[in-house]
Amino acid sequence: MSRLYDPISQTVFEKEDFPEPSSLQGLCRKSIIQAVTLGDIEKVHQLPLPTSIKTKVGALSMKDFAIDVERLSPENHTKRCYPATCCLTNDDVIIKVFPKNSNFHLSDYDPSMVASFKENDHLCCVLIPTQSLAEKIDKAKESGTMLEHGLIWKTLTKVLHVFLSGQISPVRSIPSTDIRYLPNGWITINPPDNEESGMVTAMEAQVDKPVYEAPEVLGRQNPDSKAHSWNLGCLLYEMLALEPAFYDRSGVNPFSVFMDIMQGNLPAIPASASQSLTDLVNRCLVSDSANRLSLQEIEDAIIQHNSTNL
Numbered sequence: 119m120s121r122l123y124d125p126i127s128q129t130v131f132e133k134e135d136f137p138e139p140s141s142l143q144g145l146c147r148k149s150i151i152q153a154v155t156l157g158d159i160e161k162v163h164q165l166p167l168p169t170s171i172k173t174k175v176g177a178l179s180m181k182d183f184a185i186d187v188e189r190l191s192p193e194n195h196t197k198r199c200y201p202a203t204c205c206l207t208n209d210d211v212i213i214k215v216f217p218k219n220s221n222f223h224l225s226d227y228d229p230s231m232v233a234s235f236k237e238n239d240h241l242c243c244v245l246i247p248t249q250s251l252a253e254k255i256d257k258a259k260e261s262g263t264m265l266e267h268g269l270i271w272k273t274l275t276k277v278l279h280v281f282l283s284g285q286i287s288p289v290r291s292i293p294s295t296d297i298r299y300l301p302n303g304w305i306t307i308n309p310p311d312n313e314e315s316g317m318v319t320a321m322e323a324q325v326d327k328p329v330y331e332a333p334e335v336l337g338r339q340n341p342d343s344k345a346h347s348w349n350l351g352c353l354l355y356e357m358l359a360l361e362p363a364f365y366d367r368s369g370v371n372p373f374s375v376f377m378d379i380m381q382g383n384l385p386a387i388p389a390s391a392s393q394s395l396t397d398l399v400n401r402c403l404v405s406d407s408a409n410r411l412s413l414q415e416i417e418d419a420i421i422q423h424n425s426t427n428l
Contacts, residue, residue, distance in 0.1 A: 123185040125200055125215045126237050130187055147175045151206040157232040157246060157302060178235040180242065182206055183213055201247075209246070216241040230300050248306070251297040251357070259360045264390055270357045273297060274398075275420055276305040277353060281346040282413055286310060288341040291330035291349045294356055327372075328352075328362030333380050333405050344407040347416060351402025355384070358391045363403065380405060394423055 119132045140148065154161045162176035183202040194200050198215045211232075218239045233244040249257075251273065258265055277292060286292075290310040298306050332348035334341040355363040364379050366372045377383075382405035387396050398419060404410040411419075 120184070121187045123187050123190060123200065124180065125185065125198065125213065125242075126180060126240055133184070148206050150175050156204055156207050156209050156211070156244070159233050178233055178242075178244070180213075180237050183211070183244075185213065204244075212245040212247055214243040214245060216243070230298075230306070246301050248298040248300055251294040251299070251353070254299065255294065255356060255360050264360070264388075265357050267392055267395065270354070270395065271420065271423060273305060273357065274350065274354060274416075277307065277350060278413060278416055278420065280307050280309065281343065281350070282417070286346070288343055288345040289331075289335050291335075291345075292353070293328060293330055294353060294362075297353075328356070328365045329375055329379065330364075331379075332407065333382075334407055336376060336379060342407070343413055344410050347402050347411050347413060348407075350416060351399050354395065354402065355387065355399050358395060358399070359385070359388055394419070 120135055121130055122133050123130055150162060150165070151159065159176055159178070163172050165172060167175075182205050184205055185200045185202045189201050198217075200213045200215070202211050202213045203209070204211050214231075220241070230245045230248050231243050232246055235242050235244075254265065254269075277297065280286065280292070286309060292307060292310060296308040296310070298308070300306065329336075330349050330352045332341060332345040333339075335345050352363045363384065364375050366375050368374065382403065384400075384403050387399055391399075398411070398416065401411045402416070
C-alpha cells in the first residue's frame, strides 16, 4: 500500500500499489492523454470526438495525480506546492493549490504551467518541473561533460533579448539560478527586482556567492547598459567553465572577488570553448566599460554566428 496525500482535504490515505485494471473508458482516456501529452492536453478538444467525450477526457482532477507523502517537506505544505506523479502519463509534475477565493489569475502564473483544474472550489495548477542553468551546470560537472555550444548560444540570445527590452535596470543582474529550461525547449528568466536598494557593494562579495555585477555597478559609477554586457560575459564564462567567473575560490577572502572584478583578472577560459565564444567572453569582461562590447555589438556577433552556422 502507498501512503498518498490529498492537498484539498489535507489528509493522508492509502492506495493499493497494484490497483484493479481500469475500465475500458478509463484505458481509452489514458491512451488519449498519453498520445497528446499532458503539456498539450488542450489538443483533446481538437479531436474528432463528440463534445461530451472530449470534455470527460480532458477534465483533470486530483484523482489523476498521486502525491507520495514520503516526498513531501514542510516547505511543500507551507507553499501548497506538491511534487506529484501523473497517473495518466507517469510524468513527474508539481501541483500548486490555490485556496478558495484567492486573488489569482492564470495569466499571472509560471510559464511552466501546462494545465489547471478546479477541485472543491480550489484552483489546482499543474506545472512541469524546470531546471535552472545553475542546475544544468552542476549536472554537467558531475557527469564530466560540457554544455553544448548550441544551448550556450540559445541561452545567450534569450538573456540578451531580456536586457535589450530595457525593462531591467543596469544595476541589476541575472544569475544562473534565475534562468530556467522547460521540457519543450523554452527558456524562461525570472526578472530581477529593479530596486536600487538591492545593489551589491564591495563588502557584499560573499564566500561561495557568485558576483555578476560589473565594476561600475560595484563602484556606483553611473552604470549604463554595458553593465548588462558584463553580466552576459559572466554567464557565458560560467556555461563554458562550469563555474562562476567571479567568486571566492579560496573560501576565505571574499574581498579578493571585488579586486578581481575591478582589475579584470579573469580566470582561464577552457580550451574546449569555440574561438567565437572565447572572443565574446574576453570582450564582455573588460573592466573599462568604454572598451567593453555593447548589447548591440553582442547581438551583431550572435547574428554573425547564426548566419555562418545555418
